[in-house]
Amino acid sequence: MNVVEMRGIYKYFSDTCANKNVDFSLRKGEIHALLGENGAGKSTLMNILYGLYTYDAGTITVNGARVDMENPATAIRHGIGMVHQHFMLIPQLTVTQNIFLCAKEAGFVLNMPTLEARVEEMNRRFGFRVDPSAFVWQLPVGIQQKVEILKALARNIRILILDEPSAVLTPKESDELFSTLQSLVREGYSVILITHKMQEVLDFSDRVTVMRAGEVVDTLNVSDTDAHALANMMVGREVFLQRQTKPQPTGEPMLEVCDLTVKNDKKLDWVKNISFQVRAGEIVGIAGVDGNGQLELGEAIAGGRTLESGSIRLCGKDITRSSIRRRLDMGLAHIPDDRQKKGLVLQFPIKDNILLSGQRSKQYANGFFLNTKKIEARTRTLVERFDVRPTDINLPAGSLSGGNQQKVILAREVDRGGKVLLAFQPTRGLDIGAIEFVRAKLVEERAKGAAILLISTDLDEIRSLSDRILVMYEGHITGELPYNAPLEQIGLMIAGHDTTTIEKARGDVQ
Amino acid sequence: MNPKKHIKDALLGAWRPALAILGAVLVSALLLRAFGYDAGHSLAMLYDASFSNLRVFGSMLNRACPLLFTGIAVAIAYRGSVFNIGADGQFLAGAIVSAWIGIKGGGLPGPLLILLMVLGGTLAGAAWAFLPGFLKARYEISEVITTIMFNYIAIQLVGYLVRGPLRDMAQAEPQSYAIAAQGWLSYLIPKTKLHPGFIIGCIVAVVIFILLFKSWFGYEVRAVGYNPIASKYAGISVTRTTLATMLLSGALCGLGGFFEVAGASHYLYESLSSGYGYTAIAVSILAGNNPIGVIFSASLFGFLTLGATAMQRVIGVSAQFTSIVQGIIIIFVAAASVKGLQKTRRKAEKGGH
Ligand SMILES: Nc1ncnc2c1ncn2[C@@H]1O[C@H](COP(=O)(O)OP(=O)(O)O)[C@@H](O)[C@H]1O
Ligand SMILES: [Mg+2]
Numbered sequence: 001m002n003v004v005e006m007r008g009i010y011k012y013f014s015d016t017c018a019n020k021n022v023d024f025s026l027r028k029g030e031i032h033a034l035l036g037e038n039g040a041g042k043s044t045l046m047n048i049l050y051g052l053y054t055y056d057a058g059t060i061t062v063n064g065a066r067v068d069m070e071n072p073a074t075a076i077r078h079g080i081g082m083v084h085q086h087f088m089l090i091p092q093l094t095v096t097q098n099i100f101l102c103a104k105e106a107g108f109v110l111n112m113p114t115l116e117a118r119v120e121e122m123n124r125r126f127g128f129r130v131d132p133s134a135f136v137w138q139l140p141v142g143i144q145q146k147v148e149i150l151k152a153l154a155r156n157i158r159i160l161i162l163d164e165p166s167a168v169l170t171p172k173e174s175d176e177l178f179s180t181l182q183s184l185v186r187e188g189y190s191v192i193l194i195t196h197k198m199q200e201v202l203d204f205s206d207r208v209t210v211m212r213a214g215e216v217v218d219t220l221n222v223s224d225t226d227a228h229a230l231a232n233m234m235v236g237r238e239v240f241l242q243r244q245t246k247p248q249p250t251g252e253p254m255l256e257v258c259d260l261t262v263k264n265d266k267k268l269d270w271v272k273n274i275s276f277q278v279r280a281g282e283i284v285g286i287a288g289v290d291g292n293g294q295l296e297l298g299e300a301i302a303g304g305r306t307l308e309s310g311s312i313r314l315c316g317k318d319i320t321r322s323s324i325r326r327r328l329d330m331g332l333a334h335i336p337d338d339r340q341k342k343g344l345v346l347q348f349p350i351k352d353n354i355l356l357s358g359q360r361s362k363q364y365a366n367g368f369f370l371n372t373k374k375i376e377a378r379t380r381t382l383v384e385r386f387d388v389r390p391t392d393i394n395l396p397a398g399s400l401s402g403g404n405q406q407k408v409i410l411a412r413e414v415d416r417g418g419k420v421l422l423a424f425q426p427t428r429g430l431d432i433g434a435i436e437f438v439r440a441k442l443v444e445e446r447a448k449g450a451a452i453l454l455i456s457t458d459l460d461e462i463r464s465l466s467d468r469i470l471v472m473y474e475g476h477i478t479g480e481l482p483y484n485a486p487l488e489q490i491g492l493m494i495a496g497h498d499t500t501t502i503e504k505a506r507g508d509v510q
Numbered sequence: 511m512n513p514k515k516h517i518k519d520a521l522l523g524a525w526r527p528a529l530a531i532l533g534a535v536l537v538s539a540l541l542l543r544a545f546g547y548d549a550g551h552s553l554a555m556l557y558d559a560s561f562s563n564l565r566v567f568g569s570m571l572n573r574a575c576p577l578l579f580t581g582i583a584v585a586i587a588y589r590g591s592v593f594n595i596g597a598d599g600q601f602l603a604g605a606i607v608s609a610w611i612g613i614k615g616g617g618l619p620g621p622l623l624i625l626l627m628v629l630g631g632t633l634a635g636a637a638w639a640f641l642p643g644f645l646k647a648r649y650e651i652s653e654v655i656t657t658i659m660f661n662y663i664a665i666q667l668v669g670y671l672v673r674g675p676l677r678d679m680a681q682a683e684p685q686s687y688a689i690a691a692q693g694w695l696s697y698l699i700p701k702t703k704l705h706p707g708f709i710i711g712c713i714v715a716v717v718i719f720i721l722l723f724k725s726w727f728g729y730e731v732r733a734v735g736y737n738p739i740a741s742k743y744a745g746i747s748v749t750r751t752t753l754a755t756m757l758l759s760g761a762l763c764g765l766g767g768f769f770e771v772a773g774a775s776h777y778l779y780e781s782l783s784s785g786y787g788y789t790a791i792a793v794s795i796l797a798g799n800n801p802i803g804v805i806f807s808a809s810l811f812g813f814l815t816l817g818a819t820a821m822q823r824v825i826g827v828s829a830q831f832t833s834i835v836q837g838i839i840i841i842f843v844a845a846a847s848v849k850g851l852q853k854t855r856r857k858a859e860k861g862g863h
Contacts, residue, residue: 304742304743323745324742324743324744325745325746325747326745327745328744328745341740342739342743343743344740345736345737345740346737347737348732348733356733356740356741357746359726359730360726365726368725368726368727369725369726370724370725370729
């Protein structure tokens, strides 16, 4: 039985058609994935269902009855709740206060102990462990998301929409989230999961609706399809995420990290006596679960974090104490882990983001003054070559999708002509088309002889790009593997089992 | 956004404030009538106070001059995300040092004396901004608090000087000796008291505009202002840039202080700044933190203060009421500029994918 039916939905934003004749249905008790690249219109469609956006044509039926979705209150009354991509919690309030914010039954004067008891009760029922009296700002994102879910559940909804819920989560947090969702559907809830991650569709969803450019391509049972077919439907053409690199001889060591120890923000040693080299023409992948020191390692190499001990050499010269400026000048290119925070000035137009770090260079400035003509000409070339869309170089970077933001960073860093490229989670949160593009560029740079250090928590990415894989666990490099090492072996190693125990376990089994 | 577009925006943007002023005048007229004043006469007086002849027009520009300098100073700081509430103190520091040089340097020839006063005033303004700037850049101590504290220090320092070491006993009210006559800036137009401050302020506005939007230095200031972390990873020294922004901002205020002393008052007294540095925040925001826009918003404030005094003096509209009229005009103009902002933002969002 369909709990939600959307028929012939049209939605225009001035002249953009975000949803075009969209049909969508949700069955009771299913996890229904809404799959599509960024900008495909997924969030728009669900915001319409949740009453946040008006729609230009079409009908919505909930539990068999036509509903005029005027606002979220209407949606909630019909049992529809939504957890947005960007959480809508008030950090200064406690978990309980957030959950019962505006909830009518909470009454005018809040009786905190009663409400907290109700949160505890929900905790028990849904298998959460959220401290009702904790302040939201104290909580990691994974828990904040649970608060969002509890907030929806507290309003007695039966249909839960989640907009790219795993985008902000660590792999472990994602696993928890999905087991929560599975237990919800067992209780008869229905879930719509917006995502552009194939694996979430294949592993956790019952049906999938693929959207592209505002239209529905198809709705399928997940058991009747596979990753390849879905990827092609999403992008509209053949995609290549498989390994494209061919073995090639490597050159001199360009990045040499020696006995490096770095502290984290809590002043604990978080990178411990790490040593490795990256040679010209190779990609070295650092695999590991988030939080095992990769951030600190990356920042130490980029120059944003001071070292406790050890040394770093770039192109044969010691940069242990060099400023970031000096590292960039010596040939370091840097794709930071957090593109919006560390890689871009979102308020600046694309061209000023291409300029970033080159503003004093001869290429873009005549002495004290910027050469607008040169900046614009170069930006146009790069925007074309890196396929940044839209192509208007005066648009603020903040208005671009994640993939296009990443392309702007990539264009700038590659164009500076660096010999060493530090790529930190270069495709996190991107859609398939952009992932394919970014990876192809990295491979291209490798072919040109760049030394690339790839830090990623995505094992598929590590395996499809690296020439060698280093495993990082609790601040140590716990092993080196060839690129074609079996996935399960890497998986065990990043979880802290060293290879010898694995061998031993194998031995025991045999 | 390219600079030409900025200028065009600033000019095109002018009709909006114009409409806002019209609206404000209508509302004010209604209010004046409701409270039994002759609305037509009052508003005519507001207008006459600045535009009836060249002499009052000159006074209006002189009134706008300190706001122009402090307004530009606040605008550039704001671009670098430094909230300089200390413009008042930096303005006074500039005035103090200019006056002190002007008083003590009686033996120097005019051009040299003026040059020394300019340098002294500018440096004093920058020096007054240094410590707050340093504390912000190096230790992330809020400049909002430190600059306000420095305002108090400057005000008290003026009080001390004009009651103590620099006091001219021939005057009934506490004020300093006048600066040496060759240090007085000449009036630009006969029969007016228009000193060169406003004109030079306009030039400074254009220079700062070019600095902000056409030079790598201004680029770095704005980059740090928007996103210090990304700036850091792009190799920009956030500490140095923040400090430079603050020093520049302070220097501009100090220069304003120089013009007030050498061009307008010729001596130091306690209420030399009637809170110019604070009004400058409104002036800057009204101009969208665009230095060229500050020329217009500073003039608007000059016009309003002068007009308010006239309404009060001639018609007897109470001082509070003239403040109300001022407030109405400012709210209208501010509302108009916020509307403008929203439009740009929507444009940005529309481009997104
Ligand atoms: N509030 C909005 N104003 C204007 N255009 C929008 C707005 N929200 C989305 N769009 C446009 O609609 C299209 C679909 O966006 P969206 O639904 O967010 O895609 P998805 O969630 O699949 O990434 C995009 O082209 C986007 O630029
Ligand atoms: Mg979306």
